[in-house]
Amino acid sequence: MNTPTARPAQPWWRTAAIYQVYVRSFADGNGDGVGDLAGVRSRLPYLRDLGVDALWFNPWYRSPMADGGYDVADYRDIDPLFGTLAEAQDLIAEAHEHGLRVIVDLVPNHCSDQHPWFREALAADPGAPERERFWFAPGRGADGELPPNDWQSYFGGPAWTRTTGPDGTPGDWYLHLFAPEQPDLNWEHPEVRTEFESVLRFWLDRGVDGFRIDVAHGLAKKPGLPDVGPDPDVTDLPYQDVDAVHEVYRSWRKITDGYSGDRVFVGEVWLPTPEQFARYLRPDELHSAFNFEFLCCAWEFDAVKDVVDGTLAAHTEVGAPPTWVLSNHDTIRHTTRYGREDTSFDMGNKRLGAPTDRALGLRRARAAALLTTALPGGVYVYQGDELALGEVESIPDELIQDPTFVRSGGTDRGRDGCRVPLPWSADGPSLGFSPDGAADPWLPQPADWADQSAAAQAADPHSTLTLYRTALRLRRERLAALPEHLTWIPAAPGVLAFTRDGSFACAVNFTPHPQPLPPGSTPLLTSAPLTDGLLPPDACAWLDLPAAG
Missing domain, CATH: 3.20.20.80 (Glycosidases)
Known part of the structure; x- marks a missing residue:
């Protein structure tokens, strides 16, 4: 052992x-x-x-x-x-x-645009200190009608929204790489x-x-x-x-x-x-x-x-x-x-x-x-x-x-x-x-x-929940103490196999056909039942390896 x-x-x-x-x-x-x-x-x-x-x-x-x-x-x-x-x-x-x-x-x-800082910024005049915690900038174009740059939001559309002054006139723009309700903070x-x-x-x-x-x-x-x-x-x-x-x-x-x-x-x-x-x-x-x-x-x-x-x-x-x-x-x-x-x-x-x-x-x-x-x-x-x-x-x-x-x-x-x-x-x-x-x-x-x-x-011993519970228990009891590296080991073509320490191995079958497990290995846990001792397609097995020599 x-x-x-x-x-x-x-x-x-x-x-x-x-x-x-x-x-x-x-x-x-x-x-x-x-x-x-x-x-x-x-x-x-x-x-x-x-x-x-x-x-x-x-x-x-x-x-x-x-x-x-x-x-x-x-x-x-x-x-x-x-x-x-x-x-x-x-x-x-x-x-x-x-x-x-x-x-x-x-x-x-x-x-949020409802954060006290941003509400203070919107209430302040352009160039006021309250706006310096965010990215406010005048727009481009003859009347500032274009965003300050060409950045796009991760959520779609421009990454800039234009403010409106108390009198209803358009003002500066503010940056939001996500939704307009999420103004970017200025980390400078x-x-x-x-x-x-x-x-x-x-x-x-x-x-x-x-x-x-x-x-x-x-x-x-x-x-x-x-x-x-x-x-x-x-x-x-x-x-x-x-x-x-x-x-x-x-x-x-x-x-x-x-x-x-x-x-x-x-x-x-x-x-x-x-x-x-x-x-x-x-x-x-x-x-x-x-x-x-x-x-x-x-x-x-x-x-x-x-x-x-x-x-x-x-x-x-x-x-x-x-x-x-x-x-x-x-x-x-x-x-x-x-x-x-x-x-x-x-x-x-x-x-x-x-x-x-x-x-x-x-x-x-x-x-x-x-x-x-x-x-x-x-x-x-x-x-x-x-x-x-x-x-x-x-x-x-x-x-x-x-x-x-x-x-x-x-x-x-x-x-x-x-x-x-x-x-x-x-x-x-x-x-x-x-x-x-x-x-x-x-x-x-x-x-x-x-x-x-x-x-x-x-209540099902073959369910995915049971699989996770078993895997996480074994992981804590045995795998967590293994070295923080792996070594690829020989396996059938299309089977990805590695060992962590020479005693434990993991093998995944990416092929459409059942494949043999590494020689001498003993199944510890599998994601699907073996087929006549073979690892089924799209299945993974945890294995005990024979002692060296």
Whole structure:
């Protein structure tokens, strides 16, 4: 029997399994049809028993909800839709009692147009100090009728909106890389930096274990806000990955390093090259960042192997742990995507409505779950991944709330399809999401989700929920102590196989035919039953390897 080589104790976040809680769709405690903190607290035992190490909460701050809470009006309070600050503190404490750490979302690139700072800015005259915390600029053209530059919003349309003076005359423009209700903050202004350092301490003092940083690559802008131009270099855009952003994170790192308990930063860093990405993970900046290249890659042997190799190389260079993620609140659920002819993901081309083979997508999703939990580093589970939920593409137009739907003129149906409230039970009008007699869920649930509910799957030893529970338990008990690297091992053509230490291996069959397992290996856990000892197509196996020699 092989004995894993002992390693020095590592900070928890290097190997953590982190569960993403999209609060408004997780569980409704008060019956208004919207998820809340009371609902989350009632389901903490479920999350503990799932086997994750930490919870990441999407923004729960006071907000007009123009973009699902990513338009923050008060960074130090909880929106009444979700509960109270006292409830948040109770939730943090209760999560800790269950052995779960808490990561909260921080939105530093922009705030809400209802934030006191922006309301003061709009009330002030052009050039007033109150406007210097944001990006106000006169327009171009004879009467200032054109935006100050050619930047486009990520949500569609110009990234600028023109103000109107008290007398009704058009005024200056302000920058918003997302919705008009989300004005960009000016990180060259010292008050902006001081404010967010204070916000960090506010939540650290209340026991949070870390922060997920929204649009982490976007805070700094090039001086003068130059045009992008007709043929931009995607590695050198004026509104993202500007060098000054790194000084922000170096100053933040000093703050978290001053607290006990290994507090952590996780960056949302969408950038075109691994070299740019890795700079955010230098030892004095962010601890980790989401691996979007893996999330976006196709379910194909070469694509997956290349991304794994590239990811490990980039992270090794800066000594940071990689992360592995399959879905989140902004992307098509991978159970749906993996059942399509094109299994890759592109934020600019979501391909909603494409034909989907549900059974094929499910097989691949189960295999991907074992693959990601076997790789070295951290892993993220988006709520509902463990139930193999698919993208909901039948939401009526009038019920869609994502601002990208309106901003795109309806050509982009947005992200609501991956945000539908979870099914907890197999019966009732909300499938257990809300208590009896509650209002309808804020987004409609498909009728066929009853069979995929947590209650239905908990009783099924072959369900995806059971697979996740088993994998996460084994990961914690055995894999977390393995070396933070892997070695590819020989396997049949089209089978991706690696070992972490010579005693444990993972193999994925990307071919359309059953394939043999590595010689002498013994199955530990499989995403699908073996066929006469062979690994079926689109399946993954965890394996014990024979002792060396």
